[in-house]
Amino acid sequence: MGLAFEQSRRDSDNNFLILRLVAASLVVYGHSFALAAPCASCIDMFGTLFRYRYSGDIGLHIFFIISGFLVTASFCNRSSLIEFMKARLLRIYPALMVCSVLMILLGAVLTTYDQSSYWSSSETWRFWYLNFTLRGIAFDLPGVFQELKFKAMNGSLWSLAVELRLYFIVAIFGLLGAFRSRRITNIVLIAIVFLAVLKPQWIFFFSKAPENLRVAGFFLLGSLAYMNRSLIPMRWALLVVSVAIAAITFGTVLFEWFAGVTLCYGVFLIAFARKIQLPAILKDYSYGIYLYAWPIQQLIALNAPEWGPYAMFSLALPIAWALGAASWFLIEKTAMRLKRVNVFTWMRSTARNLVPRPSA
Template sequence: MISSAASGFDVFNKEKNNFNLVRLFAALAVIYAHSHAISPTPGLVDVIAAYTGGVAHSGSIAVDIFFFLSGALVLKSLVETPDLSGFVLKRVMRIYPGLIVCCAIVTFLVAPIFGGQDFFYVFSQSQAWRYFYMNSLAVWNEHVIPGIFSDHPYQGLNGSLWSVTLEVRLYFVLALFGLFGLAVSRKIIQIALFSSILLIAICPGAIPILGNNQDTFGNYDFPSHAIIFFIGGLYYLLHDSFKFTKWTLLVSIFLMLLTRGTPAFPIMISTVGITLALLFGTSRVALRFPLQNDLSYGVYLYGWPSQQITRTLFPHSGPHLNAAVAMIIALGLAALSWRLVERPCINLAHALAKKGFPFRKQPSTFSERPTVAL
């Protein structure tokens, strides 16, 4: 693998950023956005949706931020991990333990307790088991169990899991990059990422697993977020040459206003959101509140189920109360998930990877510095 080098201010140095806080805010923003669908009130809409005329909402921008940061940080992990098996191990142990436990809790506890049916009904439903194992494996997403939350505006048990499925597929693609030797050179991995972006943008329906064709296991939302993920990876490789500044933000806002009503408008909305996230995540304000515990994944996993629970407990609540109560529930569940499931598994993965499990490969000594600016 190529070695990472940094000069001066390194946005991806953990001591120089607080992306844990950024991702936590993003996960909470997703809850806020979903509250308008799960517990709607006429006349109340997401503030971003109101401004953009429904082109975007708080949750869509938050997910864009998630994928951009994930693309950068996961590629960083690929670059810095001496062997491919260690990279795969760390990715698997980061995603799957928390996901499996969440799916089990939602399927076999939340559904019968808050979904309007009893335990016997849920356990006897073949669709309940299918929901559990399909979502747990992140192979494909099942959204409903018949009869559960049947009186809610949305019957889905967890409408956020599509992005986890895509995330796993993108990890798989990066692992293939490593397997075929594309991660041994900075220039080669840049070409691979750029080619992937171009291919998805030109032929989104023809790309299996990352495209928008359901016949090849795609999804309408997959192509755009796969592109954002790969752009995040490119930014990691080029971040020594390109800095996000206040001027970047001002130019992005100007272009966003200029492109309103055009196909470029959603792109510029996403650009402004990502720029704000990077600037805030490296700001003095954010650095004053360091988070040692990364609760964002747990909040994201449990956010939608927490909102369905809140809808059952407070059926006439509007979106704001639903979001507030669900945030409290999701934060509590996320803290338990981090302490009991995610952190122990992450520590185990890092310990095994350090010992060379299941095998060790000598790292590349490639250390070329980036020379191409965005």
């Protein structure tokens, strides 16, 4: 039996929602070890126990695996490029725009600069422009968090620029007809993965940053999983075998590959296993959690510099969840309703209303 996606497109029929919420929480947990005071007795479950990447990386990998799967599905199941891009941009931009404005306002409260210098600084407006548009990423605001180990107002935003570029790659592949053929898609995506490993300088679209290529690789794994969904057997025994192979390769260059494939397979096993019933109030707060957790953790580090990772995580997580819920209900949910609006019909209707009608 392959991935049961055709019958499980909605969150009510699969476990993608809980996976996204867990992934967002893992990012908060992992970042606590970087942003809080050092703690010799505190351990990161993945980095220390499993000798794999730290928890924040695991959470981000899960996000990109799911995104690759669902975004590819979104393109293949939509009738037009415009509808696809509208859905993708509405998912990422409205909440990001609000978060960017709030971070600048928070920076104005926290900055050690006087207000005139803060608001006239090119660094402030560069932060707004790059993060607002995702043309690039700016991490710092003038005079903000300068006394901390990490000075970034929001160190999580870098992945959003990668995500946006991946949307465009999916759109280009779709326009070229690659998704009409499973064989062509497999050849192209696998070739890109090997190219990223052997000649990363050729993948200019993501810059030469290894973390950009790494998360893009997990997105491509998700895309491959969608294109081959009817061929992938869903067996827990196979996951055990995959874990064993990854363990055998530990300490070699193959470990990252096998561990990554194992994580990807595990994500889909959980996603399409028996539905885990969640309280009705739980919606997809994961994006808001991801957007707001880092600034919250920086505020904790600023006001409680002696706190270790566990203490920071225990306070940051519920606050991030609360802000994630607010982002979902006040911004993201409303923005997603606009996906049903036909752009050209709306433009024609607006233009018709703007033209004065002749009086009788």
